Amino acid sequence: MTATAVCTEEDVIEALSTVMDPELDAPIIDLGFVRSVTLDDDGVTVHLRLPTAFCSPNFAYLMASDTLDALRLVEDIGQVQVLLDDHHDSEKINAGLAADAGYVGTFGPEAEESLRELRRTFLSKAHAAAMERCVEAHLKRTGLQANEIYRLTLGDLVPGENKDALLRRRAGIGLSSCPASRVFVDDNGKRIPPESVPMRLRLAKSVRISMEGNAHFCRGLLATRYTGSESAGAAPRITNLRTTRSPR
Amino acid sequence: MYQKDGENYFIVDAHIALWDARPENQLNVHGKQFIDCFYDYHRNLSPESELWSYEEYLYYGGERLMRDLFTDGYVDHAIFQPAHLGAFYRNGFGQTEEAFALTQRYPGKLTYNHCWDPRFGQAGLDQLRRDAERFKLKGVKLYTAEWQGDSRGYKLDDPWSYRYLETCQELGITNIHIHKGPTIRPLDRDAFDVADVDKAASDFPELNFVVEHCGLPRLEDFCWIATQEPNVHAGLAVAMPFIHTRPRYFAQIIGELLYWLDENRIQFSSDYALWTPRWLIERFVDFQIPEDMLTEYDQITVDQKKKILGLNAAALYGIDVPANLQLAEPAGQEGVEVAAGAREIVSS
Numbered sequence: 001m002t003a004t005a006v007c008t009e010e011d012v013i014e015a016l017s018t019v020m021d022p023e024l025d026a027p028i029i030d031l032g033f034v035r036s037v038t039l040d041d042d043g044v045t046v047h048l049r050l051p052t053a054f055c056s057p058n059f060a061y062l063m064a065s066d067t068l069d070a071l072r073l074v075e076d077i078g079q080v081q082v083l084l085d086d087h088h089d090s091e092k093i094n095a096g097l098a099a100d101a102g103y104v105g106t107f108g109p110e111a112e113e114s115l116r117e118l119r120r121t122f123l124s125k126a127h128a129a130a131m132e133r134c135v136e137a138h139l140k141r142t143g144l145q146a147n148e149i150y151r152l153t154l155g156d157l158v159p160g161e162n163k164d165a166l167l168r169r170r171a172g173i174g175l176s177s178c179p180a181s182r183v184f185v186d187d188n189g190k191r192i193p194p195e196s197v198p199m200r201l202r203l204a205k206s207v208r209i210s211m212e213g214n215a216h217f218c219r220g221l222l223a224t225r226y227t228g229s230e231s232a233g234a235a236p237r238i239t240n241l242r243t244t245r246s247p248r
Numbered sequence: 249m250y251q252k253d254g255e256n257y258f259i260v261d262a263h264i265a266l267w268d269a270r271p272e273n274q275l276n277v278h279g280k281q282f283i284d285c286f287y288d289y290h291r292n293l294s295p296e297s298e299l300w301s302y303e304e305y306l307y308y309g310g311e312r313l314m315r316d317l318f319t320d321g322y323v324d325h326a327i328f329q330p331a332h333l334g335a336f337y338r339n340g341f342g343q344t345e346e347a348f349a350l351t352q353r354y355p356g357k358l359t360y361n362h363c364w365d366p367r368f369g370q371a372g373l374d375q376l377r378r379d380a381e382r383f384k385l386k387g388v389k390l391y392t393a394e395w396q397g398d399s400r401g402y403k404l405d406d407p408w409s410y411r412y413l414e415t416c417q418e419l420g421i422t423n424i425h426i427h428k429g430p431t432i433r434p435l436d437r438d439a440f441d442v443a444d445v446d447k448a449a450s451d452f453p454e455l456n457f458v459v460e461h462c463g464l465p466r467l468e469d470f471c472w473i474a475t476q477e478p479n480v481h482a483g484l485a486v487a488m489p490f491i492h493t494r495p496r497y498f499a500q501i502i503g504e505l506l507y508w509l510d511e512n513r514i515q516f517s518s519d520y521a522l523w524t525p526r527w528l529i530e531r532f533v534d535f536q537i538p539e540d541m542l543t544e545y546d547q548i549t550v551d552q553k554k555k556i557l558g559l560n561a562a563a564l565y566g567i568d569v570p571a572n573l574q575l576a577e578p579a580g581q582e583g584v585e586v587a588a589g590a591r592e593i594v595s596s
Contacts (some may be wrong), residue, residue, distance in 0.1 A: 023465065052288065053281035057400075088278055125468075147365065166255045206468040214465040216494055224292040239306070 004244055005078025006044045012037055012044055012077070015070045016236075020241055021063060022122035024215040028063055031215070032234035035085060040241040043078030044071060049085050051221035057089045062115055064093055094223050110153040120173070124187040125207050127169040132204035133162045135184060149201065155179030190237065249573065250322040251535050257554055258573040260526050260561035261326040263425070263460060263485040263517030266347040268339065270306045278395075279336040290522055292528075293489035298527055310350045313435040318357060321518075321525040324558065325567050327359045327426050329389035329460070335396060340456055348383060361387040361425065361566060366408035367396050373415060380419045386565055387423030388416065389460075392444075404444035405451075413452050415566065422449075423564055425458045425483065428470070442469050443513055449477040456564055458515065461486045462505060471508035481564070482509060484556070485519035488528045491535060497539045503545030515561045551575055 016029045016037070028034060028048070035047040048064055064084050071080045084093050096106025105112045134157055135149055141158070154177065157163045175181070175189045181193050184200070191199050207211045219234075250257040267325050276487035281415045287305050294445060308316075313324070317323040324387050328351070330342025344362070350491075351358040352430040360381050364372055379385060393401045404426060410464035416424065428442055463470020482505050491496040505514050518525035533553060554575060562569050 051277075052285040054285050089282055202507075203468065203472065206504050207469055209497075209504060210465065210467040213467070213490075213494075213497045213501070216497060217465070220292045220493065221288055224288045 004041050004214045005039070005224055005242075006076045006124065006244065007044075007074050007078075009037070009039060009238055009240060011074050012039065012046075012071065013236075013238075014069065015074045016046070019063065019066045019070050021059070021218075022119055022126075023059060023211070024218060025060040025122070025126040025211055026074050026215055028067070029236065030234070031219060032065075032226075033063065034236040036237040036239065038239045038241065041078075041243055043080055045081040045083070046071065046236075047083050047085050049222070050087055051218045051224070051225060053088050055087065055105070057087075058103070058111075058115060058118060060084060060087055061096070061106065062119065064097055065103070068097055109181055123169070123172045125211065127166075127173055127175075127187065128204040129208035130162070130166040131183060131185075132201060132208050134166050135201060136205075137162055145193060146201065149184050150182070150192060150197050152183040153179060154183055156183050157183065170190070250326055250529050250533065252530075255533075255550055255554075256573050257322075257529075257533065258323075258517065258558040258562065258569050259323045259525070260546065260558040260565075261317060261321075261323045261518050261520065261531060262458070262515045262561040262568060263329045263483055264313070264317065264326045265328065265330060265341075265434075265522040266310060266350070267331075267342045267521070268307045268342050268343050269337070269341065273337050273339055274519065275336055275338050279333075279341075282333065282336050282341070286522055288433075289486070292302050293493050294394075294523060295492050295527060298524060300521075301354050305521065310346060313350070313520070316524045316526070317518075317520060322529050323357075323525050324357065324563070325357055325565075326520075327361055327387065327561070327565065329361050330363055330425070331389065331391045331427070333391070336395070351486065359567075360521070361385065361389050363389050363391065363425070364412055365394060365396065366402055366406055367399060369408060373412060376412060377419065378417055380421060385419070385421045387425060388421055389425045389427070391427045393427070395591060405447040409448070413448060413455065417452060417454055420508055422454065422457050423458060424452075425460055427460050427545070428463050428466070442466060442473055445480065446473040446477060449473070449480050453479055455479065456481060458483045458596050460517070462501070462514075464501075467501065473512065475508045480509075480516070481513040481515060481560075482513050483517050485517035486522070487531070488516070488518065491531045493533070496538060496541070498535070498542055499545065502548065503537060506548070506552070507545070511555050512560055514556045515564075516557045532557065554578075 011030070016034055017027050017029050020026065021028050021033070022033055024031065033048055033050060035049045041217050042180045046067060048067060060127060064082055068080060068082045071077060071082070082097055086186060087093065092106055099105070103115050118229065133135060135152065138152065139146070140145065169175055173187060184192050184197055250259055269279065274280050283306060287302060290305065291299065317326050328342070328347045330344065330347065333341040348360050351360040360383050362383050364376050366372065368375070371595055390404070391401065413424070427446060428445070442459060445459060456479050458481040459470055459474070460532040462484060464487055470482070474482065487498070487501050490501065510588055518528050535548065537547055559569060559575065
């Protein structure tokens with residue numbers, strides 16, 4: 001507790017970059033949800049904000065507690081404080097985070113279920129959307145027929161952003177990244193029978209459209225909500241109050 | 249009625265409100281946060297020329313409503329879909345008495361739908377019977393994310409919900425509008441999840457379930473159940489204004505809906521006063537799927553636009569449509585055409 005915090009600003013930003021909005025499948029720092037980062041000799045304080053005061057409390061809690069967890073992994077970070085601003089449950093969530101109370105401990109009797117299932121649902125959706133992007137790009141590039149997609153392996157995909165994203169999503173739900181693995185699989189890694197592939201691809205497409213659209217909407221709302229405020233931009237405001245220099 | 253290029257469109261605005269969010273009606277900070285959130289939607293998705301001031305937005309009254317919808321807005325018939333939000337507003341958010349009085353003054357133009365909440369148990373059920381008689385209800389609007397005491401919401405397949413739905417069926421309240429969309433949701437239980445609609449739609453085949461905001465932000469979940477349940481419909485509230493800010497995204501939404509459902513189960517809504525109908529109708533009639541997206545979606549036809557803008561909702565509510573505004577083939581007939589998505593599901 002008394003040890004002086006010496007991690008760098010970059011370490012903190014890097015850790016924040018790993019925290020995702022589960023529904024939009026995008027890093028919260030890119031979405032503008034990280035309002036400010038303050039470093040001092042005791043540790044780090046991060047303020048989060050969301051597109052509306054009524055963003056779902058379970059998602060808000062997920063993102064805030066993920067932020068806390070990600071920051072605690074940073075070496076020599078000292079004390080970590082995460083605060084959610086301007087939300088209808090800010091008080092509850094902030095008190096719960098400070099006390100490490102967990103989701104049920106924070107919200108009490110209404111929060112009977114754990115958030116695990118919700119998280120899994122969104123990881124699966126993120127996987128479906130990433131899979132669709134890769135398959136569509138591959139079809140466009142090679143002229144492969146829809147009924148041959150089932151044969152496609154990870155090794156067939158050209159390296160790049162889409163493939164990297166797919167591999168990350170696969171890791172997220174525990175699927176292999178072996179080049180011989182089939183691309184078009186269900187959430188459990190099971191192959192889709194060839195005759196069902198076109199239909200499943202169509203559904204994956206609507207998952208992708210839905211996620212992309214929500215991200216547009218949330219970014220737009222966040223910008224509208226914070227127009228004219230000191231921290232209107234997407235990048236967090238970083239304040240370094242350290243009296244001792246960090247190593248490096 | 250709206251006229252363009254020699255075509256006449258009968259317009260039903262299937263989701264409107266007469267709300268009062270003025271400070272004196274706000275019960276707590278959530279009342280302010282809620283209307284601020286609406287106002288942000290309004291500012292974020294409206295064209296500059298259609299923006300209201302914040303004060304106008306808090307309360308606009310019946311006279312302005314009539315003008316925006318019927319004088320300026322081309323609307324032939326509009327349906328109130330009130331949200332009560334008793335935990336946020338002293339006298340409720342939707343203004344029951346004022347809205348109902350308007351429907352009495354303009355009976356051919358306005359329909360009043362009311363709301364119920366299964367957490368009121370037997371007392372609420374008795375109230376529903378009285379409301380059905382007084383308001384001559386043909387439909388209800390359900391806000392499953394409504395707060396009540398410690399509860400942050402309910403599900404459509406809760407046992408008490410089923411008793412209310414049974415009563416609706418008995419009383420001839422056939423149109424169940426259910427809010428599945430942005431803003432507040434129950435804690436823990438995920439109000440965006442449309443699975444409860446799926447169950448209820450299967451168990452109450454005589455009722456029509458209109459999913460407002462067509463499941464956004466979970467369009468895909470909505471499409472998946474609507475493909476399989478012929479009595480599930482898409483309300484375009486909140487989806488419509490994307491036609492201005494994100495026309496390509498709007499093309500995708502409408503393209504997906506036409507693919508998974510069919511043209512008979514999609515309804516236009518301005519969600520007034522979130523947005524005024526005039527510009528939405530004008531732009532929708534002019535709207536076309538962008539050229540480069542025609543490989544994915546078909547062009548939207550004039551007949552499809554006529555159905556979406558009014559004929560589908562008119563069919564659900566038994567609203568009279570003048571003969572010259574009808575199509576050769578009647579709208580709103582379920583099963584007239586099976587959606588492309590449904591065909592594949594059935595055959596696979």
